[in-house]
Amino acid sequence: MKAWRDKLKYFLSKFFFVRAMSEEELYERWVRLVRQLEREGIIKSKHIKTAFLKVPRYKFVLDRYKHYAHVDEPLPIPAGQTISAPHMVAIMLEVADLKEGMNVLEIGTGSGWNAALIYELVKRDVYTIERIPELVEFAKRNLEKAGYKDKVHVILGDGTKGFPPKAPYDRIIVTAGAPKVPEPLIEQLKVGGKLIIPVGSYHLWQELYEVIKLDEKGRIKVINHGGVAFVPLIGEHGWRE
C-alpha cells in the first residue's frame, strides 16, 4: 500500500513542488524499502541487505530525485540514462553471488551506485566502465561524496570490449541490454567465473543471462533468469549507435 502511495507521489512530483526531506527522513524511507524487498524475497542474502543499508540510493541520484530514491522504479540520471530500480539491482547481485576478494568488472557505471554496492560485497577495488563522459564525471562525484573515491575506479570507454588490464575477472556485471553475449567478456572471465548480462531487444525487453565460463576454450553454460528492461549496451560488440 505504502509502495503505491510513494509511486503516486513520485508521479505527482513531476507537476508539483515537493517539500525537502532531511537526511534522517531519506534514510528512514530507504530502510523501509530495503525491508520490503527482503519481505518480498527479492533480497535474500544477509550481506546484500547489509550492503543496501550501507549504500542508500539517494546518495547517487540527482538532487531533484532524492525524495524518490526509495521508490522501487528506475530514475533519470544525466545524458538520458537511468539508475536501475532497487529490486533489479538486488536481483542481479543475488545472481552474481559475490564473495569477499572477488575481482569484479561492472559495465555501465551510470550513477556509480551499483559499483559502490559491489565494493561492499567484495571488499576490494572494483572497476567500472562508462561510455558517456558526462556520466563518468557524475559517478565520480557521487562516489567521492559517498566515500568510494579510492575503492571504485571509473573508466571512460566501450565496456563491450571489457577491460583487459585488470582481467581475468571472477564476475562481470553488465547493467545495459546487449544484442548477444560479447565475446571479449567471455575471454576476460576466469574459468568458473560468471557474466551477468541482459540480452535481447534494443529497448524494453531482454532476458537476464547468467553465463558461466566452463573451460579455457571459452565454452559456456547459460542460465536464463527471465525478463528485464534495460537501456541499450552501445559499442563495438553491442548495439550500434
Ligand code: SAM
Ligand atoms: N549501474 C548503473 C547505476 O548503478 O547507476 C546504472 C546503469 S544504466 C541502466 C546503463 C549504463 O550503461 C548507462 O549509463 C549507459 O551509458 C551505459 N552504457 C551503455 N553502453 C555502454 C558501453 N558499451 N560501455 C560502457 N557503458 C555503457
